[in-house]
Amino acid sequence: MNASKETTGRSIGSKLKHRFMYALICIGGRRLAYAFLYIVVFFYSLSPAVSQKSRAYIRRRFKPRSKREFFKHTYLLNLTFGQTLIDRAVLGILGRVSVRSTEEERQLCRDLCAPGKGLILLTAHCGAWHMAVNLIDFIPVKINVLYYKNPQDNDKTVAEHSGKDARFSFINPAGPLGGIMEMMAALERGEAVCAMADRVFGDPKNAVEADFLGGKIRVPYSFYRLSAATGAPVAAVFFPRLGPGEFSTWTAAHFSVPDLGPAKDAYARFAQQFVDALEEFCIKYPYQFFNYFDLWEESPCNKPSTKSNN
Numbered sequence: 481m482n483a484s485k486e487t488t489g490r491s492i493g494s495k496l497k498h499r500f501m502y503a504l505i506c507i508g509g510r511r512l513a514y515a516f517l518y519i520v521v522f523f524y525s526l527s528p529a530v531s532q533k534s535r536a537y538i539r540r541r542f543k544p545r546s547k548r549e550f551f552k553h554t555y556l557l558n559l560t561f562g563q564t565l566i567d568r569a570v571l572g573i574l575g576r577v578s579v580r581s582t583e584e585e586r587q588l589c590r591d592l593c594a595p596g597k598g599l600i601l602l603t604a605h606c607g608a609w610h611m612a613v614n615l616i617d618f619i620p621v622k623i624n625v626l627y628y629k630n631p632q633d634n635d636k637t638v639a640e641h642s643g644k645d646a647r648f649s650f651i652n653p654a655g656p657l658g659g660i661m662e663m664m665a666a667l668e669r670g671e672a673v674c675a676m677a678d679r680v681f682g683d684p685k686n687a688v689e690a691d692f693l694g695g696k697i698r699v700p701y702s703f704y705r706l707s708a709a710t711g712a713p714v715a716a717v718f719f720p721r722l723g724p725g726e727f728s729t730w731t732a733a734h735f736s737v738p739d740l741g742p743a744k745d746a747y748a749r750f751a752q753q754f755v756d757a758l759e760e761f762c763i764k765y766p767y768q769f770f771n772y773f774d775l776w777e778e779s780p781c782n783k784p785s786t787k788s789n790n
Contacts, residue, residue: 501566505573510724513566521562525555533772534558540693540776541766553767560721560767567725568611579615580728586618588731589715593621598667598712600703604678604758605771608719608727613648613674615719615727623648624666626659626675648674653681660702667710677703677716677754678771688748690755693762697775699755704747707737714750716757720765732757 504513524530531554538557544550571577592599599621603609613623627650651659651666651673658681663673680687680700687698707714716733733753740746762769 502569502573505566505569509574510566510570510576513569514563514724517559517562517566521555521559525551525558530554530558536774536776537693537769537771540695541762541769556767557769561770563724564608564610564721564768564770567608567721567727570725571611571614576725577615578726580722580726581616581618585729585731588734589616589618590620592713592715592734593619593670593672595711596670597710598670599672600667600707600712600714601672601674602677602703602714602716602754603674603718604676604761604769606678606718606758606761606769607721607765609676609770612717612719616717616729619672622666622669622671624651624663624671624673625649626651626653626663626673628653628681658682658686658702660706663706664710667706667712673706673712675703677751678758679773679775686744688744688751690748690752692755692759692775695776697755699751701744701747701751704737704750705742705744707750708739708747711736714754716754718757718761720761720768730761732760 501513501516504516531551534554534557535550538544538550538553542549542553544553567577589599599619601616601619601623603612608615613625616623625648649666651662653659655662663675666673678699680698684698686700686702688701689696690699703714706712713734713736715731718730718732719727720730721727733756735750735753737747737750
């Protein structure tokens with residue numbers, strides 16, 4: 481795995497702090513955990529190391545004109561992220577969550593699965609991405625999740641909280657060929673594959689450039705090549721948080737990818753379709769983009785700025 485990606489999925493809080501939050505949920509539910517979260521996030525957001533993680537996104541999305549504005553956006557972003565983590569724990573511990581989806585959207589997903597060629601569900605580090613597969617029970621086929629479990633990730637999954645078997649399988653992207661063989665096998669069985677498409681895992685050469693929030697970022701292209709090879713359609717699905725324990729599913733785009741040969745640049749326009757949908761999400765839900773990483777830094781097309789307001 482590329483050295484720059486070794487921190488993917490690493491938790492900020494220790495195991496003890498996570499257990500304390502879980503205990504608050506058991507004692508007083510979501511409300512008590514939220515109350516404590518306001519204090520924790522305030523002090524975390526004061527840390528330069530923490531604020532640096534979201535600096536690139538905040539500067540591009542909000543263009544803060546002062547340190548006070550920058551801190552406000554940092555705090556609200558971190559607070560929303562913390563609330564979604566609590567909501568995930570509440571779902572696993574207490575089984576309480578509300579999900580909204582339209583019949584039109586549910587039927588669309590059923591129609592995409594109907595030909596039996598499988599379905600590639602692409603999402604991003606936004607909204608309730610970390611419990612997404614628990615919110616889409618209307619997918620009529622088995623779901624396989626491309627998921628890397630960092631040894632330093634102290635957050636429990638919904639299944640780990642509930643003690644019940646997950647109704648989906650995991651594919652490890654750190655395995656041989658990045659899990660591509662397992663994904664192909666799942667699609668050939670007519671199953672769904674769910675993956676994050678906003679960040680490169682592993683070799684940065686396996687990426688194409690896309691325009692995002694006024695700059696260039698690099699995103700994986702293998703999912704679109706996989707679609708072309710198997711005939712499986714692609715659906716960009718996000719899970720915005722609407723309120724305490726309330727989420728919705730948003731199928732922002734869906735398309736099929738023709739076989740355009742092995743050249744990765746031939747699939748850049750499909751990656752751009754996904755990124756366009758993600759940008760639309762960030763405009764509508766500005767405090768729900770949780771990719772704590774400078775996506776723009778890696779692209780050679782972006783010239784580093786020497787000016788900073790923060």
